[in-house]
Amino acid sequence: xxxxxxxxxxxxxxxxxxxxxxxxxxxxxxxxxxxxQEIASANRDVLAVTSDSRGSGKLxxxxxxxxxxxxxxxxxxxxxxxxxxxxxACGKKxxxxxxxxxxxxxxxxxxxxxxxxxxVPAVLVGISAGVSYGALGSTHxxxxxxxxxxxxxxxxxxAPADNAETREAVRWAATAxxxxxxxxxxxxMYDLHGSSGxxxxxxxxxTLCDGRDVAFLATGETVVHARLAAALLAExxxxxxxxxxxxxxxxxxxxVLAAGRECRAVVTVEEHxxxxxxxxxxxxxxxxxxxxxxxRIVGIQDEDTVTGAQADIFRHYGISMEGLAETALALLGTGxxx
Amino acid sequence: MTDHQLALHAVALxxxxxxxxxxxxxxxxxxxxxxxxxxxVLYNRILRVAPETVxxxxxxxxxxxxxxxxxxxxxxxxxxxxxxxxxxxTVCRYGSYYVGHxxxxxxxxxxxxxxxxHGLPICVGMALAAKHDAADWRVFTLLGDGExxxxxxxxxxxxxxxxxxxxxxxxxxxxxxxxxxxxxxxMSNEPLDEKWRAFGWEVRRVDGHDYAALTHAITxxxxxxxxxxxxxxxxxxxxxxxxxxGKWHHGxxxxxxxxxxxxxxxxxxxxxxxxxx
Numbered sequence: 001x002x003x004x005x006x007x008x009x010x011x012x013x014x015x016x017x018x019x020x021x022x023x024x025x026x027x028x029x030x031x032x033x034x035x036x037q038e039i040a041s042a043n044r045d046v047l048a049v050t051s052d053s054r055g056s057g058k059l060x061x062x063x064x065x066x067x068x069x070x071x072x073x074x075x076x077x078x079x080x081x082x083x084x085x086x087x088x089a090c091g092k093k094x095x096x097x098x099x100x101x102x103x104x105x106x107x108x109x110x111x112x113x114x115x116x117x118x119x120v121p122a123v124l125v126g127i128s129a130g131v132s133y134g135a136l137g138s139t140h141x142x143x144x145x146x147x148x149x150x151x152x153x154x155x156x157x158x159a160p161a162d163n164a165e166t167r168e169a170v171r172w173a174a175t176a177x178x179x180x181x182x183x184x185x186x187x188x189m190y191d192l193h194g195s196s197g198x199x200x201x202x203x204x205x206x207t208l209c210d211g212r213d214v215a216f217l218a219t220g221e222t223v224v225h226a227r228l229a230a231a232l233l234a235e236x237x238x239x240x241x242x243x244x245x246x247x248x249x250x251x252x253x254x255x256v257l258a259a260g261r262e263c264r265a266v267v268t269v270e271e272h273x274x275x276x277x278x279x280x281x282x283x284x285x286x287x288x289x290x291x292x293x294x295x296r297i298v299g300i301q302d303e304d305t306v307t308g309a310q311a312d313i314f315r316h317y318g319i320s321m322e323g324l325a326e327t328a329l330a331l332l333g334t335g336x337x338x
Numbered sequence: 339m340t341d342h343q344l345a346l347h348a349v350a351l352x353x354x355x356x357x358x359x360x361x362x363x364x365x366x367x368x369x370x371x372x373x374x375x376x377x378x379v380l381y382n383r384i385l386r387v388a389p390e391t392v393x394x395x396x397x398x399x400x401x402x403x404x405x406x407x408x409x410x411x412x413x414x415x416x417x418x419x420x421x422x423x424x425x426x427x428t429v430c431r432y433g434s435y436y437v438g439h440x441x442x443x444x445x446x447x448x449x450x451x452x453x454x455x456h457g458l459p460i461c462v463g464m465a466l467a468a469k470h471d472a473a474d475w476r477v478f479t480l481l482g483d484g485e486x487x488x489x490x491x492x493x494x495x496x497x498x499x500x501x502x503x504x505x506x507x508x509x510x511x512x513x514x515x516x517x518x519x520x521x522x523x524x525m526s527n528e529p530l531d532e533k534w535r536a537f538g539w540e541v542r543r544v545d546g547h548d549y550a551a552l553t554h555a556i557t558x559x560x561x562x563x564x565x566x567x568x569x570x571x572x573x574x575x576x577x578x579x580x581x582x583x584g585k586w587h588h589g590x591x592x593x594x595x596x597x598x599x600x601x602x603x604x605x606x607x608x609x610x611x612x613x614x615x
């Protein structure tokens with residue numbers, strides 16, 4: 001029997017989740033698959049295209065319920081993107097689903113040409129993204145996808161932070177008439193929006209809590225850690241803003257600039273290489289606007305990524321309540337937390 | 339069009355294509371001339387498409403995978419009425435939609451192509467869309483033989499056969515020359531017929547400059563299987579000093595070379611007219 005995966009949260013972070021009343025949900029990947037099946041059940045023109053990935057993509061129930069709406073291409077990611085583009089060009093709402101690491105590296109030219117340059121409304125879904133595959137190593141890590149896709153014109157890059165954002169983003173993608181990349185991981189997510197609900201708008205940030213000392217600008221499944229760090233900092237009298245950016249491109253420039261202008265320090269957080277991702281996007285925006293706040297990018301460092309489960313890797317690179325709080329305090333010049 | 343009318347039309351198309359490349363100062367002359375007869379047959383005899391109904395959901399789809407020979411396609415589509423002939427004076431010019439590879443901004447172009455090994459996967463998706471709708475429109479693509487070294491073609495070949503896409507036709511412009519030399523020296527791809535047959539395709543081989551043979555090969559039924567037509571062609575076909583000469587892969591004729599080529603084509607046209615007279 002294999003050892004259980006380590007928790008994404010330390011005991012202190014788990015206690016903080018309870019204090020904040022944040023409810024544990026499911027993996028965004030599960031919610032994606034369930035939402036897609038709901039949509040496809042009502043619209044026979046919605047198709048899933050998979051590369052021997054219906055198991056890892058949680059699409060087995062979809063395939064069973066809607067066998068005429070799933071296209072299996074085998075282990076052939078370039079073909080997956082080309083076929084998805086061809087379907088989209090002929091009026092189908094096609095979701096091409098494949099592990100993010102292969103989808104966005106092996107098929108990058110197909111994404112660039114067949115989908116984005118041809119401007120067809122294909123939805124590309126990167127599953128088990130970031131370091132979701134943890135100990136499987138760098139071949140299976142997707143730490144480049146924001147960087148390479150940000151450099152391609154005409155694609156919206158979406159990384160939802162919780163189940164509600166996932167559900168709304170998938171519903172939006174099913175009706176949007178443009179190229180889209182959706183990024184999902186495997187870990188269970190905590191509800192960030194509570195009873196207030198949320199409405200997904202591409203390019204719009206969501207301020208989860210406001211503050212003036214430090215701002216966390218976070219995307220995807222790292223946002224919950226930023227939210228916890230804000231709560232920990234609040235206990236130490238630090239006023240923290242948490243800006244959730246479900247859309248890496250287009251960026252909510254107003255929200256990023258406001259954070260830079262109104263807060264003493266800015267920390268970006270992402271499950272991605274520190275190069276080319278959300279952090280550098282925010283840095284370029286702030287610098288070109290003449291906003292010079294104390295600034296730090298938290299992500300995976302430019303090195304041979306440490307081995308371990310996703311939780312281990314997150315902690316190693318400071319993507320945790322404690323790690324983010326420490327980074328913020330150091331940036332504010334108040335030293336490490338006691 | 340009759341075979342004879344197609345042959346006469348091809349002379350005009352070759353003239354137009356050469357003038358276009360000369361004017362643009364860029365283009366793929368040799369491959370354009372080798373695939374021009376295939377395009378002539380497709381657009382004037384086989385494809386159920388029309389410039390007046392480019393958005394008709396029931397139209398056939400044509401994707402030029404060997405997008406670098408777009409100049410031949412421009413000549414064919416312009417003559418068919420998709421866009422004014424004068425538009426072709428802007429090919430490769432600043433700000434023009436008529437770039438060196440097909441783009442969807444041009445009326446009647448289905449997909450943006452140019453990078454090799456992309457057309458067939460896209461066409462598999464299109465053919466699956468037609469099957470999904472139980473529609474009777476078909477999907478056609480033109481491949482280059484050098485292009486077959488791209489592995490994505492073989493991924494798509496597997497899928498097309500797996501799904502029994504008998505609404506899909508791939509025509510190979512088999513001129514056996516690529517930019518560096520003969521395909522068998524650069525990266526051997528023979529025996530093509532056996533390979534594609536082994537992948538589960540219906541395979542036919544024809545003279546790619548024989549209109550009747552091409553028409554039959556492309557249109558004869560192939561139930562339950564996608565169709566791969568190996569069209570044996572001559573690079574630079576129709577202009578003696580360009581035929582089977584590697585430098586014309588993307589050579590641009592000088593003023594003098596253009597005049598010589600046009601004179602040859604004029605002579606060909608005169609001979610054809612004598613036959614019909």
